[in-house]
Structure formats: C-alpha cells, structure tokens
Amino acid sequence: MPSVEILSRIQFAFTVAFHYIYPPLSIGLGLCLVIMEGIYLKTGLLVYRDITRFWIKIFALIFGIGVATGIVMEFEFGTNWATYSHYVGDIFGSALAAEGIFAFALESGFLGILLFGWNRVSKGVHFFSTIMVALGSIFSALWIVIANSWQQTPAGFKIEGHDLGARAVVTDFWEMVFNPSSVDRFSHVIIGAFLAGSFLVMSVGAWYILKGRYLKHAQAMFKVGLSVAVVAALMQLFTGHRSADYVSKYQPAKLAAMEGHYDSLAVADMYIVGWVDNKKEQTTGIKIPGGLSFLTHGSFSAPVQGLRATPPADRPGAVNFVFQTYHAMVAIGITLIGLTLLALILLWKKQLFNHRWLMWIFVLAVLLPQMANQLGWYAAEVGRQPWVVYGLLRTSDALSKKVTADQVLFSLILFTFVYVLLFALFLFLLNRKISHGPDVTEEEETDSEHFSKRNIANIPS
Incomplete structure (x- = not known):
C-alpha cells in the first residue's frame, strides 16, 4: 500500500482539483453578468435582461457546488495535515478570516438580491448587487491565492518554537499579503478564471446557434463571452510571463x-514539445536554442540555473510531470488566443455565426480553460516539492502523526464516490437549465422566431 504521505497528497490533490472546477467559472461568469446587465441598463434591450437572468441561475448552481466542495479541504488541514496546520495557522488564519469577512460574506449576501431581486428592487440596486457578487468572487480568490503564494515565497513572518512545535507567526501583515509572488500569481489565476467563465458562455451560445434555438439570445451571449475571452487570452501571455x-x-x-x-x-533552451528522462537527467524534443535564457534574462546566451545546482533531496521528484503539465498549459493558452482572435475577425466580417464547424469547436472548447487552470496548478504545486512551505517545511514533515494509510485510503474512496455523485448532479442540473433556455415574453418569442428564420438559413449545414 502507498505511504500515508502519497495517499494524503493524492487525496488533497483530488479534492482541490474537483473544487477548482467551480470557482473559476463563478469568477468568470460574474464579470460576464456585469457586462450583460450593464448593456441592458444602457440600451434597454430585453434580450440582455433575459440572458442576465438565465446566467444568474447557472451562477447560483455553480456557486452552491463550489461552496459544498470547498468545505472538505478545511477538514483535511486538520485531519491529514495537522503539523502543517499548526505551522501555518497564523498565516492561513488571517488570510482565510479576511476571505470570509471581505469576500464570502459579500458574495453570498448580495447573491440573494441577484436571484430574487428582479422587480423587487430598483434596476440600479440590482446592478450594484451584480457588481458586488462579481467583486466578492474575485476577492475570495485573492485571499486564497495570497495564502497559497505565501507558501511559495514566504515573507512578513518569524518562526517561533523548535522542531515539531515550530510555527510561522505574522510580523508584518501587508508584507505577508504582498509577498514576492502574490500579485503575479493572483493576476494569472484571475485571468484564467475569466477565460473559464467566458468560454462557458460562448459554449452555450454556440450550442443554441447549432440547434437553431434562441438565436438572438445566443448571439448576444456569445458576443459578451467573446469580448471577455479575447482580452483575457491576450493578457494571459503577459501574466504568464510575469509568473x-x-x-x-x-x-x-x-x-x-x-x-x-x-x-x-x-x-537554457525552451522546448516546444519534449520528454524528460530524470534518471539520465536528459531532455529531448523540439526546442528553441537559448529560448529560456532569453525569456528570463533577455539574452540567448545568458546562463540559467539548472536542477544540478539544487541538492537531489531538494529537487522536484516528478520532473517530467512538471514539464508536461507546464507545456500543455502553455499550448492550450496559445490555442485560446488563436480561437478568440479568429472569432473576433469573423465577427468583424459578420461571418462568425455562419460556420457550423467553428460553433462546434466553441461548444467543446469550454473544456480548454478548465484544463489549462488545472494543469497550471499541477505544475506549480508539484514543482514546489519536496516543500509544502518553500525552503521551510517539507511535505513529509507536514503530515498528521496519528493518521494511518488505511484511514486515508478509505476517505479517498469515500470522497471519490461522493464527488462523482455531486458532479453527476451538477451536470444534470446544468443540462436542465441549458435545455430550458432563457425565459422570454410572448412578444419576444415571436420576434425571436422571425430572427431565427432570417438567420438560420445563413448557417451552412
């Protein structure tokens, strides 16, 4: 049987990865909702009111599943990683308290107005609530990323105690918050979330277009999603380089x-594709000679520190895994830029919705930002090993001393079963809401039918 450390790492990776399906979607959808409702208030076009109401329902579903799956991780800190929790409790406690006060309360509080406030509060108040929900989701990500970034680049602390009783204590709150990696990592994570939410909006819009349903609404939501995705995809180049x-x-x-x-x-060369043999300490593949040297130092001949400069005990063990996940993330990022720019050009030419093959690509492309977000976290977290707090606390030393491998394995199997059920429920409810479509008035339905008849003939089979 695998060791307690391996099983605990697998369990935490699984629960975090499953949870991380939902926060990026809610963050990205929050921004799209602000744009949709803002256009409705500015233009008075009912189509934007309808799609705002439609996506608010889906946002609520995603938010609910995200909250349910996020609670599990807090229990794992105490059960599987008690030494770690003691070590970083002062750091994580302040960050998570700020997340609860300034983010979760803000988001959940205004979500009620967002869902049930139509025709009960003024348009201005409802729009303000939409903005607050969007900001709440972003602030939530901010404090979580700050806590995680501190583990990558610790700052603003001192160590009290010795050996197993040692713990990190905050000495400068703002230095802890603005540790060397927090701003760059936060910007990269948020842009990835904007991509996840906007591609979900475009995927559903493309599906309606292919089915000849709600064409007016589908095109409106696709355009909103595309406006977010184009900017986010291009910005990800900059934030990725900064990270x-x-x-x-x-x-x-x-x-x-x-x-x-x-x-x-x-x-150091930069590989387009390749394979790493960690035993032989060799990498083969298609590469740009000196490419990594140029990106890090601005010169193709500048030296870059390699793995042999780090003692074997302090290196990441799964080097090829880190290599592959990182390069897959980059490849997906480049693909998203190409897709969004192609769609923008076709939209400018008024030909975007005339290509069924492209609509099918966008239906399926909803998976790409999610994959890139997950792969980025894998590369970052596995690449940090063997440290759970970089340079200070090893992962092997962060475990609970009383938990056995059998207990972790049982809980992992149980979590897997429950999460499969949750995911099936999420897909069922999401499909039902998408199948139902936006709620429109009888007058709008008649107008939409005329719009569909005019435009569906322009979509080649």
Whole structure:
C-alpha cells in the first residue's frame, strides 16, 4: 500500500482539483453578468435582461457546488495535515478570516438580491448587487491565492518554537499579503478564471446557434463571452510571463523542472514539445536554442540555473510531470488566443455565426480553460516539492502523526464516490437549465422566431 504521505497528497490533490472546477467559472461568469446587465441598463434591450437572468441561475448552481466542495479541504488541514496546520495557522488564519469577512460574506449576501431581486428592487440596486457578487468572487480568490503564494515565497513572518512545535507567526501583515509572488500569481489565476467563465458562455451560445434555438439570445451571449475571452487570452501571455519571472528568481529548481534544464549554470533552451528522462537527467524534443535564457534574462546566451545546482533531496521528484503539465498549459493558452482572435475577425466580417464547424469547436472548447487552470496548478504545486512551505517545511514533515494509510485510503474512496455523485448532479442540473433556455415574453418569442428564420438559413449545414 502507498505511504500515508502519497495517499494524503493524492487525496488533497483530488479534492482541490474537483473544487477548482467551480470557482473559476463563478469568477468568470460574474464579470460576464456585469457586462450583460450593464448593456441592458444602457440600451434597454430585453434580450440582455433575459440572458442576465438565465446566467444568474447557472451562477447560483455553480456557486452552491463550489461552496459544498470547498468545505472538505478545511477538514483535511486538520485531519491529514495537522503539523502543517499548526505551522501555518497564523498565516492561513488571517488570510482565510479576511476571505470570509471581505469576500464570502459579500458574495453570498448580495447573491440573494441577484436571484430574487428582479422587480423587487430598483434596476440600479440590482446592478450594484451584480457588481458586488462579481467583486466578492474575485476577492475570495485573492485571499486564497495570497495564502497559497505565501507558501511559495514566504515573507512578513518569524518562526517561533523548535522542531515539531515550530510555527510561522505574522510580523508584518501587508508584507505577508504582498509577498514576492502574490500579485503575479493572483493576476494569472484571475485571468484564467475569466477565460473559464467566458468560454462557458460562448459554449452555450454556440450550442443554441447549432440547434437553431434562441438565436438572438445566443448571439448576444456569445458576443459578451467573446469580448471577455479575447482580452483575457491576450493578457494571459503577459501574466504568464510575469509568473514565470518570479519562479526564475525565487524557485529556480521549479523553473528548471518546467523546461527540463539540468546543467548547473548554462544557456537554457525552451522546448516546444519534449520528454524528460530524470534518471539520465536528459531532455529531448523540439526546442528553441537559448529560448529560456532569453525569456528570463533577455539574452540567448545568458546562463540559467539548472536542477544540478539544487541538492537531489531538494529537487522536484516528478520532473517530467512538471514539464508536461507546464507545456500543455502553455499550448492550450496559445490555442485560446488563436480561437478568440479568429472569432473576433469573423465577427468583424459578420461571418462568425455562419460556420457550423467553428460553433462546434466553441461548444467543446469550454473544456480548454478548465484544463489549462488545472494543469497550471499541477505544475506549480508539484514543482514546489519536496516543500509544502518553500525552503521551510517539507511535505513529509507536514503530515498528521496519528493518521494511518488505511484511514486515508478509505476517505479517498469515500470522497471519490461522493464527488462523482455531486458532479453527476451538477451536470444534470446544468443540462436542465441549458435545455430550458432563457425565459422570454410572448412578444419576444415571436420576434425571436422571425430572427431565427432570417438567420438560420445563413448557417451552412
């Protein structure tokens, strides 16, 4: 049977990965809702009121599942990772308290007005509530990322106690908040969330277009999603580069693993695709000579620290896994840029909705931002190993001393069963809401039918 450490890491990775399906969607949808309702208030077009109401219902579903799946991780801190919880309790406690006060309360409080406030509060108050819900979801991500970033680049603390009783205590709250990686990592995470939400909106819009249903509404929601996705996809290039830059400064072993770079201090290539043999300490594939040196130092001949400069005990063990997940994330990011720019060009030419093949791509492309978000976290977290708090606390030392492998395995099986049921329920409810479609008035339905008859003939079979 695998060790307690391996099983605990698998369990936490599984529960976090499942939970992380939902927060990016709610963050991205929050921004799209603000845009949709803002257009409705500015133009008075009922189609934007309808799609705002439609997506609010889906937002509530995603928010509810996200809350339910997030609670589990807090229990795991105490059961599987008690030493870790004691060590970082002062850091995480302040960040999670801020998340609860300034983010979750804000988001959940105004969500009630968002759901039930139509025709009960003024349009201005309802729009303000939409903005607050969107900001609440962003603030929630902010404090979680701050807590995680502190583990990557600790700052603003001191160590009290010794050995198993040691703990990190905040000495400067704002230095802890603005640790060297928090701003870059937060911007990268938020942009990824905007992509996840906007691609969900475009996927549903493309599906309606293919089925010839709600064409007026579908095109409106697709345009809103595309406006967010184009900007976010291009911004991700910048935030991704900034994130890699902090890794090169503060976690050189992780950067070396991301590119399979072993030489202690030498010119580093950038691989397009490749494979890492960690035993032989060799990387093969298609590469740009000196590419990593250029990205990190602005020169193709600048030396970059490789894995051999780090003692074997302090290196990431799964180097090829880090390499592959990082490169897959980058490849998806480039694909999203290409897709959104192509759609923008076709929209400008008024040909976007005339290509069934492209609509099918956008229906399926809803998976790509989610995959990129997950892969990015895998690369970041596995690349940080063997440290749970970089340079201070090893993962092997962060475990609970009383938990056995049998107990972790049983809970992992139980979590898997429950999460499969939750995911099936989520897909069922999501499909039912999408199948129902936006609620429209009789007058709008008649107008929409005329719109559909005019436009469906323009969609090639």
